[in-house]
Amino acid sequence: MSSAQYPLESRPHSVAHLFLSRVGSTPDREAYRYPVAGGPGAHGAEEWRSLTWAQTAERVKAIAAGLLALGLRPEERVAISSSTRVEWILADMGVMCAGGAATAVYPSTNADETAYILADSGSRAIFVEDAAQLAKVAEHKDRLPGLDYVILFDPDPDPDTHSENDADADADADPPRTEGLTTLTLAELERRGEAHLREHPDAIEATVQAIEPEQLATLIYTSGTTGRPKGVRLVHDCWSYQGLAQEATGLVRPDDVQFLWLPLSHVFGKALISGQITSGHVMAVDGRIDRIITNLPVVRPTVMASAPRVFEKVYNGIAAKARAEGGATYKIFLWAAKVARDHARTGQERMVATGRRTVPLWLSVQHAVADRLVYGKIRAAFGGRLRGSASGSAALAPDIGYFFAGAGVPVLEGYGLTETSAACTVNPADDFRVGTVGRTLPGTEVRIAEDGEILLRGPGIMRGYHNLPDKTAEVLEADGWFRTGDIGDVDKDGFVRITDRKKDLFKTSGGKYVAPTEIEGRFKAVCPYVSNILVIGNGRNYCTALITLDETAIMPWAESHGQAGRDYAEVVSSPDVHALIDGFVQRVNGDLQRWQTIKKFSVLPRDLDVEHGELTPSLKVKRPFVENEYAHLVEAMYEGSREA
Structure with missing residues (x-):
């Protein structure tokens, strides 16, 4: 299965369709890796386990069937409040394959705003990671009359307290009581789903086949800098388009290993799953920020998506360590950093002028020396196999971009918003240009308004803000153009540059x-x-x-x-x-x-x-x-x- 099999103009109706096709094409290939706390890993590291595509499908179908058994109907919302972990992906795909729509909730969201999102979205059920997330839901249950079910990823530490048949549990227990809610573990939901499938073996395939492209798939609430967040309505076609468009860029390949740590509650992380299902590559999943540096040499990713802040912190850490060692070490680092920037900048300038990324011989020699002394260690810290890292959500300082490009870890900046189902532009690996966010994905159009605002149009654009038609009309024009609120320009080669947020000027x-x-x-x-x-x-x-x-x-x-x-x-x-x-x-x-x-x-x-x-x-x-x-x-x- 590939974009060649499914051209953009005749793409499947949903990622659920793509998922079942992926499973049928490569059932025995590895799909996901995930760490197991306390597992006996090599050299004292955690154990990482794997799921094949067939094993993934078995669990996804059980979750989807479990939701159908609970009475979930097409487009009804099921929320997910959890850090990034493999269960998040299984739950999300389960909701999709049941024809429902997932509501993404950041695990860091406070109880009041969690209740607002659940109420505004009309979520009927919620997957929660642990007792802490459950407590937030329980705190404002009186504001959530439509919420019927809570499904726990991590088993309740006191299962007798929160059985679905024990609504009169002690109010002081931890986690708290959830009167009016049926509380299940994920395992219990899957067992219900397995029983449902024994009676209706084709239930999931039939449900997926009935999904229409314009059916609501996801509500992601923008983490607005002012006021209440707005629910962005993303339909199944948005994610199907994302999957095929990402693969068409060549940034991901079937033999890749991608390290996913970004929050799946954010549109960037969510969109990566669409690309992974389409490409079929391995995804190593662990959202613990404090484990990124430890995980990189274990996972040894070939591709990774990140935010600029990570590269800023890595660069600052390298510079601080070299400065602390002082003397020759610091002088060598400063020299190597300058060579990296000069090498990357010169190569880019020549690429723009001649179509070839070349550098003068003297700079090439200096770069080779710096590579042996400095850059090789930087690449090793990223696992030694990283071809590049897609970066989004904010601008990367060009000097830092040139540094990593020169060190052999190119940061491929892209651009997108929640309202565009994440990526709408990205830098190509073979012709990236630091200081830009690349070219538009296939099927997406860009133009610049008279006041410099970037406008976008394409299948990935949201269908509006949930319950907010006036807000929708402010940004979505009748002919499909979306006003991004960002200021920028497009050069003669189609590379987009963002200069600022319109409202921040x-x-x-x-x-x-x-x-x-x-x-x-x-x-x-x-x-x-x-x-x-x-x-x-x-x-x-x-x-x-x-x-x-x-x-x-x-x-x-x-x-x-x-x-x-x-x-x-x-x-x-x-x-x-x-x-x-x-x-x-x-x-x-x-x-x-x-x-x-x-x-x-x-x-x-x-x-x-x-x-x-x-x-x-x-x-x-x-x-x-x-x-x-x-x-x-x-x-x-x-x-x-x-x-x-």
Whole structure:
């Protein structure tokens, strides 16, 4: 099964169709790998187990049949609240193969917003990872009259307390009571499904065949930076298109091993599953962020999708380690980093000019030496086989992109939104261009509006916001063009460049427009200690910035500069650290127009995070929230200034 078998213009009605076709084509090939806690892995590592496509289908069909046995009807919503793990994928495919629609809920979402999403979506059931997720549902059960079932991935630690027949369990038990809800384990649901299939052996095939392309498949709630999230309606055809379009780019191959750690509640992670089912390659699944570095040499992926923040942290970690070793080690790193950037930048410039990615002989020789000294170790940290890593959700600083490209780990930036079912552009592996988000996927169109806004049209575009027709009309035009809210341009070769979010652009009191994302990206490229930066200046007569530092990078620096024994808050508020960061601010200012320069900055006492409401679950900064939270610091930076 491939895109050659299913051309884009005659694609199957759904990923459920693609899934059954994949299983029929390669039943005995490995589909998924997943870690088992406490398992006896090699060299003290965790044990990783596998599922073939046939084994995956057996479980997916049991889950789907279990949902049918519970009375699930076409397009009825079933929510999933869990971290990234293989059960998330099995549950999602089970919902799809039952003709239902999955509602994705971030496991970090608080109880109030979880209840809002479940109520707004009209979810009848929810898969939850563990007792903590169950507790959030139970807390606001009175707001969820339509929710009937909870299915636990991890077995209840006290199964006698939460049997579906024991609605009068002790209120103080852990996890909490769920009056009015039938609570099942995933295993129990699968057993019900197996019994259903014994009576109706063709139930799943018949249900899948009845799925229509425009049938609702997924509701993903945008983690908006202001207000309540909006439910994005993605139909089965969106995911079928995504699968075939991704494979057509050549970024994934049947013999690949892909490491999936991105949140599946986010559209980026969800879309990767469509591509994997179409291609048939192996997917190693583990969403624990603190295990990424440990897992990479174990999984040894050939492809991986990521967010820019990961590469920023890896680069900052490498730079900090080299700086700590000092002497020749640090000088070699600085030299090798420059060679990597020069090699990648020169190759790209020649590719654009001549169609061939070549470099001068002297640079090629330097690159070979740097490869033996530095780059090989970087590739080994990624497992040694990584052809490239697709990156999305935010912009990657070009200098960091050139560094990794020169080191042999190209970061292939792409672009998409929840409203476009993730990817709508991506850089091709054989002609990637740092600083762009690549070309459109086959079947997707792009054009630039008069005000510079990027407009998109294609099968992956959402069918609207759930229960919000007025909001839908604001962004979806009658002829199918979707207003992205991003500003950018398209070059003569079809490569798209994003310059900023339309709503993030601001005008100084002097009438000059500033694109804060561009400045923030430049700062991240030169400062190895930064975690987050927020450039401010709307209606002001100069720009300022709120900056947070990466604790793992700044604390070793502090210890080696006479601040041993101080905690993080003390370190980042010290004059020495302010002077350190000021040096990087001045470096960035040197390449900016006068009205863009950062005149003052404040280093915050802690990093931004989801728990305090400063970041969305997909780690985007909530600019208005942060500005308001630290308004006293912002006002202090403008105190005494003359506003024009």
